[in-house]
Amino acid sequence: MLSPSELERYSRQLGVEGWDQEKLRRAKILVAGAGGLGGVAATFLAAAGIGEIRLCDFDSIELSNLNRQILYSTSQIGRVKVEQARKRLFEFNPEIKIIAIERRLDEHNFAELASGCDLLIDGLDNHVTRLMLNKAAFKAGIPYIYGAVYGWQGLISFFRPPETPCLACIMPETITTDSSTPVFGAVPGVIGSLEAIEAIKYLTGAGKLLLGQILIYHGDKQELEILTADKNPQCPVCSK
Amino acid sequence: MVILLRAGGILREIIKPDVDYYTRRIEARDGLAIGEILQQVSIDKRLIAFIYVEGKVRDYSYIPKDGQTITLQPPVSGG
Numbered sequence: 426m427l428s429p430s431e432l433e434r435y436s437r438q439l440g441v442e443g444w445d446q447e448k449l450r451r452a453k454i455l456v457a458g459a460g461g462l463g464g465v466a467a468t469f470l471a472a473a474g475i476g477e478i479r480l481c482d483f484d485s486i487e488l489s490n491l492n493r494q495i496l497y498s499t500s501q502i503g504r505v506k507v508e509q510a511r512k513r514l515f516e517f518n519p520e521i522k523i524i525a526i527e528r529r530l531d532e533h534n535f536a537e538l539a540s541g542c543d544l545l546i547d548g549l550d551n552h553v554t555r556l557m558l559n560k561a562a563f564k565a566g567i568p569y570i571y572g573a574v575y576g577w578q579g580l581i582s583f584f585r586p587p588e589t590p591c592l593a594c595i596m597p598e599t600i601t602t603d604s605s606t607p608v609f610g611a612v613p614g615v616i617g618s619l620e621a622i623e624a625i626k627y628l629t630g631a632g633k634l635l636l637g638q639i640l641i642y643h644g645d646k647q648e649l650e651i652l653t654a655d656k657n658p659q660c661p662v663c664s665k
Numbered sequence: 666m667v668i669l670l671r672a673g674g675i676l677r678e679i680i681k682p683d684v685d686y687y688t689r690r691i692e693a694r695d696g697l698a699i700g701e702i703l704q705q706v707s708i709d710k711r712l713i714a715f716i717y718v719e720g721k722v723r724d725y726s727y728i729p730k731d732g733q734t735i736t737l738q739p740p741v742s743g744g
Contacts, residue, residue, distance in 0.1 A: 548744055654721075
């Protein structure tokens with residue numbers, strides 16, 4: 426049962442169609458990366474009242490982060506990201522549990538760090554780690570909300586194989602990616618927000634998920650495309 | 666047949682657009698798969714995250730029809 430303070434805090438969202446605050450309070454989410462995507466997704470998820478948010482990142486705050494990573498400020502440059510993020514999110518909502526994990530997520534520690542989580546949220550900054558987490562999440566049976574950005578463009582999908590394709594069904598390991606990705610800060614703002622929406626829908630059962638679909642946001646044209654994607658019968662991850 | 670190749674991001678300049686800012690028109694032999702068409706215009710598949718045609722993600726064995734637009738999605742890796 427919600428406390429009087431929770432009833433007041435969440436009063437503007439309790440009437441949203443399909444909303445279930447109790448389910449959100451029981452939910453545990455792992456946010457991989459506390460940068461432009463992860464910071465925005467975690468902010469909206471904390472504000473919405475997700476019971477436990479585990480925020481994992483091993484970086485410190487750099488000046489070049491501040492065009493998009495709105496959890497941080499200039500005075501915090503050099504400090505550990507997840508600790509600053511934890512404090513900021515706790516200021517937003519002290520009624521939930523926020524766990525800062527200052528570690529690099531990998532295939533060896535994923536099961537431990539994601540243990541008991543309902544969802545994995547992508548706040549990463551490179552394709553190789555995304556593919557690794559895609560595989561680890563599949564093995565652990567944890568749905569994976571994928572998000573990524575470049576320039577004016579952002580992508581999001583909800584991967585829950587075997588019901589849906591996984592990331593490796595669609596994007597091969599062999600693709601070449603740029604080490605320094607240009608990005609306008611509002612684009613991870615859009616995609617991080619969409620990730621939070623997707624997470625809330627999954628946890629409450631409201632609405633319709635991006636299952637077997639990829640949403641592409643084109644900021645340069647203010648267009649959205651929703652693609653359908655099939656499973657790859659030769660997928661090295663989820664077809665085995 | 667005529668195929669329209671469309672791309673943004675790092676792939677836009679590589680496809681050498683000539684129809685509009687994002688699109689290049691190419692002539693290809695009927696029955697060629699997308700992978701073969703990309704080889705014909707010397708586009709390195711490693712620069713492509715995936716391709717899609719009329720709202721559906723396709724693999725390189727897909728054989729496009731005359732007049733279809735093939736969109737090449739560049740890698741999107743930031744966060």
